[in-house]
Amino acid sequence: MQIRFGYVSHALSLWEATPAKTLTYSRYKKMSPEERIEKLEYITRTNLLHTLRALHYNIAHEINLYRFSSSLVPLATHDEVEWDYITPFEDLYKEIGSLVQRHEMRTSFHPNQFTLFTSDKDHVTQNAIQDMEYHYALLEAMGLHEESHINLHVGGAYGNKEDALKRFHENLKTLPGPIKDQMTLENDDKTYTTSETLEVCEKESIPMMFDYHHFMANHTEEESLTDLLPRFYNTWERLGMPPKIHISSPKSESEFRSHASYVDPEFIKPLLKELKRFDVAVDFMIEAKEKDRALLQLIDDLSNIRGYKRVGGATLKI
Numbered sequence: 537m538q539i540r541f542g543y544v545s546h547a548l549s550l551w552e553a554t555p556a557k558t559l560t561y562s563r564y565k566k567m568s569p570e571e572r573i574e575k576l577e578y579i580t581r582t583n584l585l586h587t588l589r590a591l592h593y594n595i596a597h598e599i600n601l602y603r604f605s606s607s608l609v610p611l612a613t614h615d616e617v618e619w620d621y622i623t624p625f626e627d628l629y630k631e632i633g634s635l636v637q638r639h640e641m642r643t644s645f646h647p648n649q650f651t652l653f654t655s656d657k658d659h660v661t662q663n664a665i666q667d668m669e670y671h672y673a674l675l676e677a678m679g680l681h682e683e684s685h686i687n688l689h690v691g692g693a694y695g696n697k698e699d700a701l702k703r704f705h706e707n708l709k710t711l712p713g714p715i716k717d718q719m720t721l722e723n724d725d726k727t728y729t730t731s732e733t734l735e736v737c738e739k740e741s742i743p744m745m746f747d748y749h750h751f752m753a754n755h756t757e758e759e760s761l762t763d764l765l766p767r768f769y770n771t772w773e774r775l776g777m778p779p780k781i782h783i784s785s786p787k788s789e790s791e792f793r794s795h796a797s798y799v800d801p802e803f804i805k806p807l808l809k810e811l812k813r814f815d816v817a818v819d820f821m822i823e824a825k826e827k828d829r830a831l832l833q834l835i836d837d838l839s840n841i842r843g844y845k846r847v848g849g850a851t852l853k854i
Contacts, residue, residue, distance in 0.1 A: 537812060537815045537816060537817055537853065537854055538817045539811075539818055539819070539853075539854065540600050540642075540778070540851050541819075541822060541831050541834070541835060542600065542821050543822045544603045544827055545590070545603055547589070547590040547593045547594075548827050548828055550589055550590065550593055554586060554605075555584075555607075556583065556605040556607035556608075557583055557586075557610070558579065558607055559579055559610040561611060561614055561617070564576075572619075576610055576611065576617075577624055579610050580608065581628070583608045584608060584625055584628040584629070584632065585628070587608065587632055588631065590602065591632065591639075591641070595639050597849045598848045600641050600819075601780075601819050601820075601850075602636075602641055603643070603644050603645065606647050606648065609621040612670050613663070613667050625677075626677065629678045629679075630677075630679065637679070642684075642780075642819060643680060644684055644685045644686070644687055644720075644780075645671045645674075645675070645687065646687045646688075647667050647668070647671060649689060650667075651663070651667045651668065652664055652689065653690075653691060653704045653707040653708050654700040654707070655707075656703060661707045664707075664711075668711060668715050669715065672686065672714070681714070685719065685720045685743070685780075686718050686719055687719075687720045687721070687722055687745050688720070688721055688722070689721070689728070690727070690732070690733055691728075697728075697732070704736065705736075705739065705740070708740065719743075720744065720745040721740075722782065723746065723750050723751060723754070725749070725793045726753075729755055730750075730751050730755060730759055730764050731756070734764065734767050742771070743772045743775060743779075745780055745781075745782060746765075746779070746780075747781070747784075747823075748782065748783060748784075749782070749783070749784040749793075752786075753792055761806070762810065765810060765811070779816065779818050780821060781818055781819070781820055782821050783820045784796065784823040785798075785803035785804065785824070795824055798824050798825075798829075799834045801837045801838055811854075812854050831850060835849075839852060
């Protein structure tokens with residue numbers, strides 16, 4: 537079976553290349569109208585150019601998976617800030633999308649934990665829709681809106697999971713269909729287990745983003761990889777692309793939920809054993825603090841194990 541590896545947004549091996557430069561609203565308010573637009577456009581252009589640098593770095597290292605930064609555009613969804621963050625950068629968006637498609641990369645977004653559909657407050661749901669519309673608008677500008685995904689967690693339980701899940705299904709109806717079509721849902725490390733997330737995904741026909749570290753931090757005795765993986769695979773079947781898995785390892789026993797700088801191969805070996813048994817190609821998104829460096833280190837570590845063969849810069853066969 538084949539495993540491809542990717543990382544999140546910032547190629548740390550590149551000098552001064554963060555794609556998430558920002559502008560605070562308090563600083564924005566102190567500027568003149570002309571200064572505001574000038575600063576917003578400067579930061580956005582810089583973030584997009586840094587994204588292009590990361591993509592070229594990925595091409596050079598044969599890295600086929602990449603998660604865009606959700607902070608490409610500063611203050612894009614702030615209620616007090618309205619500006620056109622698409623038109624001035626159309627050429628850059630198109631260049632990014634063309635590069636992704638030409639080199640057959642798999643890309644995604646992952647909005648923050650405040651983008652959720654389980655709240656009983658209307659404004660929280662409206663903010664979630666607004667944030668999803670922002671991410672989708674960027675994908676549309678890149679021409680990637682039918683292939684890239686926007687990953688969310690189910691959300692909070694608010695003391696009653698059953699009611700919260702009912703609200704999730706009801707609130708999700710307000711999300712435009714084309715945007716929902718690009719959604720994935722991820723199991724989390726505290727609230728919704730893999731089984732609970734799978735149930736939501738199966739009901740809504742949404743692919744599941746399986747996070748192995750979260751599974752290890754939050755699972756019941758009844759949950760096993762042997763039973764869960766086939767259901768997880770099935771959520772991706774209609775899309776004709778490899779199921780996607782988030783990979784990280786604990787910072788320490790006392791900080792088990794926190795991500796370590798690198799990925800410990802020993803921590804993920806039980807998962808690798810199960811994956812090999814099912815023999816289904818998958819994609820790994822590395823969520824370690826050292827990002828691309830952690831990816832390349834993990835590839836090196838695993839390729840030195842008998843039965844693991846490196847067949848590309850960021851691809852293994854086991």
